[in-house]
Structure formats: C-alpha cells, structure tokens
Amino acid sequence: MKITKDLYQGSLALLTDFYQLTMAYAYWKSGKGEQEAVFNLFFRKHPFQGGFTLAAGLDYVIDYCSNFRFGKEDIEYLSQMKAPDGSPQFEKGFLEYLSELKFSCDIDAVEEGTVVFPNAPMVRVKGPLIQCQLLETPLLNILNFQSLIATKAARINLAAKGEPVLEFGLRRAQGIDGALAASRAAYIGGCASTSNVMAGKLFGIPVSGTHAHSWIMSFETELEAFEAYADAFPNQCVFLVDTYDTINGIKNAIKVGQALRKKGKEMMGIRIDSGDLAYFSNQARELLDEAGFPEAKIVASNDLDEHIITSLKGQEASINVWGVGTKLVTAFDQPALGAVYKLSAIKTENGIFQPKIKISQQSLKINIPGIHNVKRYYSNDKAVADMIYLENEEINPRGTVIIDPTDPTRRKRIMPAFYQEEDLLKPIFKKGKAVYQSPDIQKIRERAQKQLDSFDKTHKRLVNPHLYPVGLEENLHHLRMELVLQAKKMENGNA
Numbered sequence: 477m478k479i480t481k482d483l484y485q486g487s488l489a490l491l492t493d494f495y496q497l498t499m500a501y502a503y504w505k506s507g508k509g510e511q512e513a514v515f516n517l518f519f520r521k522h523p524f525q526g527g528f529t530l531a532a533g534l535d536y537v538i539d540y541c542s543n544f545r546f547g548k549e550d551i552e553y554l555s556q557m558k559a560p561d562g563s564p565q566f567e568k569g570f571l572e573y574l575s576e577l578k579f580s581c582d583i584d585a586v587e588e589g590t591v592v593f594p595n596a597p598m599v600r601v602k603g604p605l606i607q608c609q610l611l612e613t614p615l616l617n618i619l620n621f622q623s624l625i626a627t628k629a630a631r632i633n634l635a636a637k638g639e640p641v642l643e644f645g646l647r648r649a650q651g652i653d654g655a656l657a658a659s660r661a662a663y664i665g666g667c668a669s670t671s672n673v674m675a676g677k678l679f680g681i682p683v684s685g686t687h688a689h690s691w692i693m694s695f696e697t698e699l700e701a702f703e704a705y706a707d708a709f710p711n712q713c714v715f716l717v718d719t720y721d722t723i724n725g726i727k728n729a730i731k732v733g734q735a736l737r738k739k740g741k742e743m744m745g746i747r748i749d750s751g752d753l754a755y756f757s758n759q760a761r762e763l764l765d766e767a768g769f770p771e772a773k774i775v776a777s778n779d780l781d782e783h784i785i786t787s788l789k790g791q792e793a794s795i796n797v798w799g800v801g802t803k804l805v806t807a808f809d810q811p812a813l814g815a816v817y818k819l820s821a822i823k824t825e826n827g828i829f830q831p832k833i834k835i836s837q838q839s840l841k842i843n844i845p846g847i848h849n850v851k852r853y854y855s856n857d858k859a860v861a862d863m864i865y866l867e868n869e870e871i872n873p874r875g876t877v878i879i880d881p882t883d884p885t886r887r888k889r890i891m892p893a894f895y896q897e898e899d900l901l902k903p904i905f906k907k908g909k910a911v912y913q914s915p916d917i918q919k920i921r922e923r924a925q926k927q928l929d930s931f932d933k934t935h936k937r938l939v940n941p942h943l944y945p946v947g948l949e950e951n952l953h954h955l956r957m958e959l960v961l962q963a964k965k966m967e968n969g970n971a
C-alpha cells in the first residue's frame with residue numbers, strides 16, 4: 477500500500493505541527509541538528525477503560541518514512557512564510573538543508589497486530605535530532621488513530637464471540653482518510669469486511685453489504701422490492717425487513733426465499749435495523765426455522781457497539797451477523813488514544829548516549845530514560861508479563877524483578893528460564909534503510925487474533941479488566957529513580 481502515492485500524490489513532509497519546523501530550524505541554527513537522540517512513542521492508559529490495546533498503523537509509518545522528503549513545492553511554500561515582523565520565517569540555508577534532507581534514522585517498532593500496554597514503547601526512533609523531531613507529529617497521528625480503532629474493533633469482535641462483524645462506518649467516519657484508515661484498522665482488529673469499496677481496493681479487505689430502506693421504498697410494496705432484489709442477486713440476498721412492519725417483512729422475506737428455493741437458489745438471510753433487536757431477531761428465528769430456513773442468517777445493525785452486543789447476547793438474541801458503523805469508526809466513547817512521543821536519550825560529545833528524564837508533578841508522567849526494548853514472557857503460549865529493559869544491559873538469567881513504572885510497590889519476580897520470550901520492538905529501519913517488509917493485511921489480522929488469544933480472558937473483559945503486569949527491569953528502575961533524585965536535587969539547588 478502506498479498511501480503517499482495513491483492518496484496524497486507525493487510528499488507528506490508538511491503534515492506536521494508548525495512547531496516541529498521552528499524547532500528544526502532552531503536546532504539547525506544552534507548546530508544541534510545532527511546530534512543523535514532517541515525518542516519513544518507510547519501511551520499512558522488503555523482506551524475505553526479496557527485492559528489491552530492493539531497496535532496498528534505501522535505500514536503507514538513505513539511508507540511515510542520511506543517517502544520522507546521535502547519536495548520542491550514544500551520548500552516553495554516554506555520560503556514564502558513570513559515571521560510576525562514581515563521577514564522570511566526560515567533562512568535560505570535552512571531551506572536548502574531541508575531540500576537535501578535524507579531520512580537516516582533507526583526505527584524499531586512493535587509489529588501491527590501486537591497487543592501493547594501503557595508506558596512500554598510502541599516505536600523507538602534513533603537519529604539526528606531534527607529528523608526525530610519532525611517525525612513526532614505524523615507518527616502520532618498515524619498510530620494513535622489506527623491503534624484506537626483496531627482496539628475498538630477487537631473489543632466489538634470479542635463481544636460478538638467469533639460471529640462476523642461487518643464494518644459499515646464510511647458515512648459517519650471522520651472524513652476521507654479517517655474512513656479509510658478506520659476500515660483498515662477495523663479489519664486488523666477482527667472485522668470480517670468493510671462496506672467501503674475504496675478501502676477494499678486500497679488495502680485488499682473483503683467488501684460486503686446488504687441494501688438500504690430506499691430500495692424498498694422505491695417500490696409499491698415490500699414484496700415487490702424483495703422479488704426484484706432476488707432477481708438481481710439470486711445467491712446473495714439479505715433482505716432488510718424493518719421498513720414498514722418487521723414481522724410482516726420477515727414473512728415477505730420467507731415468501732421470496734421459498735420462490736428462490738424452487739429455482740434452486742438460497743436466500744442468505746435478513747437484516748433488522750430498528751426496534752428491539754432481541755425481540756425481533758428471536759421472532760425472525762422462529763419464523764425462519766418453521767418455514768424451513770434454519771440456515772438463514774440474521775444480521776442486526778443500528779448504533780451497535782461492544783456493550784449493546786454483549787447485552788443482546790445476554791438476552792439470547794438470535795443474531796448471527798453484526799453490522800457496526802458509527803460507534804466503531806469514530807471510537808465513539810473515546811476520541812483519541814493519547815499516545816505521546818518523548819525524548820529518552822541523547823548522544824553527548826564523548827559519543828555516549830546519555831539517558832534523559834523529564835520530571836513531572838504527576839509521577840505518572842515521568843518518562844522512562846534510556847534506550848529500551850520490551851520483552852514479553854510467555855508460559856505455554858500465554859503471555860505472563862512484559863518487561864521494559866535497557867537494551868545494552870544483560871538480564872540476569874537467574875531471575876529479575878519487574879517494577880510497575882507508575883507504582884513501585886507493584887512488583888513481580890521473573891525467572892526467564894521458565895518462559896519463552898519475544899522482543900517486541902523489531903528493527904524496521906536501519907540508518908534510513910527499510911529492513912522490514914510489512915506482512916499483507918491478512919497476516920496482520922491473523923497476528924492480532926493470535927496475540928489476543930495469548931492473553932487471559934480476564935485482561936480482555938470489557939468492564940474492570942484485570943491488570944496485566946508490565947514493569948521496568950530492576951536496573952532500569954534504579955536508573956530512573958537515580959535520575960529523578962538528581963533532577964529534584966538540581967531543582968532544589970536552583971530554587
């Protein structure tokens with residue numbers, strides 16, 4: 477998928493906050509532009525008050541970085557920008573620097589479809605300060621949204637307990653790319669198909685759909701509308717039964733289903749889009765079964781989400797396919813994931829990376845210093861804990877303790893010898909060269925499913941989920957505490 481080429485026809489370098497460019501200019505001016513730094517992208521809290529987050533969007537990031545350049549038009553635009561006093565905003569020398577800029581960072585990231593947790597890096601960028609800085613906004617824009625929607629989709633699919641969820645969101649999505657990216661992420665999160673035909677074409681997602689009330693209303697009677705639809709699609713009829721009277725609609729669908737059967741064809745099912753979905757689906761099931769259509773599917777739609785689906789399951793509704801639009805693609809109950817991008821180390825003159833800390837009144841917001849990776853430990857294919865560790869430090873094979881970065885009293889002993897392990901951050905770019913090939917979207921979706929399966933159901937509960945252990949490896953915890961104390965001392969000394 478080439479989102480830059482197909483959708484934006486060229487460069488996306490200006491898809492950034494203005495302050496990234498002013499900082500880039502000031503870095504350049506002060507001679508710090510090429511100083512190497514490390515930034516981490518992470519979030520602080522799962523969305524939807526849930527117990528997990530599903531990472532998505534890396535393929536866009538790869539495409540973004542692979543095509544990272546300031547084109548001629550971009551430079552022209554920047555060269556005519558004026559400062560408040562009317563002088564040019566950016567010096568010529570800086571614009572020349574930008575026009576020659578070649579992406580040269582190392583990027584390590586979790587693969588799409590990986591289950592991820594608060595505070596652990598999803599992406600690590602190492603490279604010249606200017607480039608790291610310029611990447612902040614686009615990386616956050618891409619990963620915040622797709623991970624949010626993939627997570628919402630995973631929750632909805634968990635509620636549907638394996639029954640197909642059809643994504644119907646295009647008409648209510650947040651604009652054009654909001655819709656496309658949402659359809660992609662929803663598919664990664666487990667949806668069976670999208671109604672968005674362009675998403676089907678661009679991403680290779682299955683496309684499906686039924687028909688609208690307007691189709692029924694354009695005929696004199698509902699029966700005529702069903703008959704005409706059956707003529708057009710004898711093998712793929714899902715009749716929308718609630719335009720006038722739902723029970724009567726079901727009976728009309730059965731009549732047309734019987735006529736189809738005489739011709740050796742089978743109707744696929746019906747769709748109910750209003751009223752009490754539990755009541756009408758159960759009535760529909762009875763009528764369809766009595767008439768000899770036990771295989772006919774009952775599709776339900778109308779402002780569904782994971783909570784309504786769970787409630788309908790609890791009411792033993794006879795629904796077996798779920799059409800979900802608005803609340804999925806707009807992440808209805810949480811508009812953003814809130815991932816951030818923070819500097820965690822910078823190379824000093826002696827060539828050594830110095831870990832960096834930012835103190836905050838809220839201990840939750842104190843970052844994790846240094847250059848890390850994340851190890852996930854598995855026991856019999858079940859994830860047991862994630863450990864954030866300093867990449868250049870040996871982990872004691874006889875055991876270590878992981879310490880919750882938000883509450884140091886929460887600790888867990890890890891005996892690596894007892895577990896299988898996986899480093900979650902994988903090399904994606906080395907010195908600007910792509911070293912990772914994104915899997916196709918089917919493979920990404922399969923990975924998401926496998927990852928979700930590897931977590932205990934208590935972490936996937938929709939309400940008050942059980943907390944999965946994620947902690948700092950001992951040495952990293954000590955380094956962080958030391959730097960916090962040093963910073964506090966400096967603060968006091970300066971006061």
Ligand SMILES: Nc1ncnc2c1ncn2[C@@H]1O[C@H](COP(=O)(O)OP(=O)(O)OP(=O)(O)O)[C@@H](O)[C@H]1O
Pocket residue numbers: 749750751752753754755777778779780784787788791
């Ligand atoms: N049995 C049920 N239990 C819980 N929620 C339900 C049940 N049946 C329907 N719902 C949900 O209740 C809401 C009903 O919304 P609303 O009253 O706006 O729809 P409606 O009047 O039935 O249909 P519409 O206005 O779209 O023609 C929807 O979100 C729907 O998914």
Ligand SMILES: O=P(O)(O)OC[C@H]1O[C@H](OP(=O)(O)OP(=O)(O)O)[C@H](O)[C@@H]1O
Pocket residue numbers: 644645647648749777778779780799800801802803
């Ligand atoms: O409800 P969603 O989860 O967004 O799913 C998509 C909805 O879009 C269509 O109708 P639309 O909402 O356009 O009109 P209606 O509500 O009057 O049927 C469809 O019939 C679904 O109800």
Ligand SMILES: O=C(O)c1cccnc1
Pocket residue numbers: 644645671684685686687688777799801
């Ligand atoms: O195909 C459908 O049934 C559909 C598509 C978009 C929105 N609502 C329903």
Ligand SMILES: [Mg+2]
Pocket residue numbers: 778779
């Ligand atoms: Mg509606």
